[in-house]
Amino acid sequence: MKVCLKIVLLLLACQGIHAQDVFGKWKTIDDASGKPKAIVEMYQKSGKIYGVIQKVLEKGEEDAVCEKCNGELKNKPIVGINVVRGLVKNGDTYGDGKLLDPENGKEYRGKVWLNPDNPDELMVRGYVAFFYRTQIWHRVKE
DSSP states (O other): OHHHHHHHHHHHHHHHHHTTSSOEEEEEEOTTTOOEEEEEEEEEETTEEEEEEEEEOSTTOTTOBOTTOOGGGTTOBSTTOEEEEEEEEETTEEEEEEEEETTTTEEEEEEEEEETTEEEEEEEEEEETTEEEEEEEEEOOO
16 A cells, blocks of 8 residues: 555646646737637757647637748748757756747747746747747646
């Protein structure tokens, strides 16, 4: 019985640890309308953090393409585009990478971190010079 209890506690602890990281699926919210826009899956590759659009949530935009993007992303489907690229862990934040806004095709320096008061909120900040904008993404619970 004690072994079974220890296993259950270990599994619960591991689940709690997993819930405290940036990996997984996040719902993005439109700044202007407050409506959900997309589901982005955050993952790690070669020690860096990336976020790929898994699904567009806006009605009529499910098959949208990145018309304003440059280079190889121009006119590519929004679904499948990495909007978070190459972030590196630095303490409780991930930074020194790029964020892409497919709506305007612009790329920004960026960083992300979990809201310390609510680990189901991901703070996503893009920079232009010393100006910045922060969005709050919400964890998708499966």
